Amino acid sequence: MQIAPHEENATELLARLRSAGVSIWAKDGDVRVRAPKGLLNETDRRALKKWRSELLLTIDAEEFTPKARQARKAPILEPRRSSGPAPLSMEQERLWVLDQLSTAGSAYNVPATVRIEGDLDLGALADCFAEIVRRHEILRTRFVAHDGSPEQIIDPPGGISIELLDLSAMPEAERQSASRKAVATVARKRFDLSKETPIRVGVIRHSASEHVMVLTIHHIATDGWSTGVLLREVAMLYGAFVEGAGSPLPDLPVQYADYAQWQRDWLRGAALDRQLDYWRRQRRRADVAQPANGPSPPGGSDLSRAQPCAASSRRSQRGGECAGEARRTDAVHGAAGRPAIRAGAVQRQSRMWSLEPRLRAASMQQWKD
Secondary structure, three states: OOOOOOOOOHHHHHHHHHHOOOEEEEEOOEEEEEOOOOOOOHHHHHHHHHOHHHHHHHHHHHOOOHHHHHHOOOOOOOOOOOOOOEOOOHHHHHHHHHHHHOOOOOOOEEEEEEEEEOOOOHHHHHHHHHHHHHHOHHHHEEEEEEOOEEEEEEOOOOOOOEEEEEOOOOOHHHHHHHHHHHHHHHHHOOOOOOOOOOEEEEEEEEEOOEEEEEEEEEOOOOOHHHHHHHHHHHHHHHHHHOOOOOOOOOOOOOOHHHHHHHHHHHOOHHHHHHHHHHHHHHHHHOOOOOOOOOOOOOOOOOHHHOOOOOOOHHHHHHHHHHHHHHHHOOOOOOOOOOOOOOOOOOOOOOOEOOOOOOEOOEEEEEOOO
8 A cells, every 4th residue: 555645734834944944924914935045945935835825824823822922012001201292102193194184173073061950169170170181191282293293292280271151141042052052163163282282171151050061172182981081080079179178089100191102112113013914914814895984075074974972871881890990091091992982073972970979969961952
């Protein structure tokens, strides 16, 4: 009986060639080979071509071995050593470029409105936001171009101006209409990111016992999830300040500028190439291309095209579970990939905000038409 010779598979081919001193890796969705002159023969070249797809899968699998995981482990996130300008994160830089090119003006504003029923202490509310912007550096940050590249300039802590619009003298029907128009006007007002900080706060007075707070933050400093965390912090601070107590919130160990510096230090060179190569390979292997969202409207995004969005109870519960973790880092700017309020859409929810501290027996709920 004649036994057929064993045919080398992709794993064996990879192991044999590497042990002989051949470098084999994947880049841009293809197998790359570097070998000393004369080491590879024609049979090896044919085998590499034959097993190309299997070699790519094998190399991909190597990315998830314990040794590979340890080699690409991200460094520990720590506070920056410098107090000077900081780089933008990759997510922030994308938004900054879009802001520079945008013709829509307020397309990346993230507004939220909160109805306040009961007595409102404007002084205590102003103290709340002064503490909020002290606590979160990202909310007192300007984004300034230096030699063509943006930098984060963190301003010293200070007070925040709360603009009051008093509509209490108007008849009820006129007051509701004027209030909605005022909210839309505030939400559409564009931020000049190089000259002003990315947060605005206003209060509309309907009566002595009914107000609407309008909070607008640029998307470069927040997202929808983080805005919810921020409002919970405001409620906690207000409950303490109206009683004459200090802040119940601990200082944050790191700020968003620390994260941006950490990301830039880590994701460069080989670490960045490895991440990009992996996702390029996944994209090229996709059997079905992702459907496009459709053509962009003429002139870019606009508030008039924004659609209201509602948060489900499941998402609301998740926000509460994550609030503690966010406060340990930077509660105001969410991680990349987290769902965010659509640009310019005034968030509308029927549920009440879960606010443990009392607003002098006031209740707060999302503004509804």
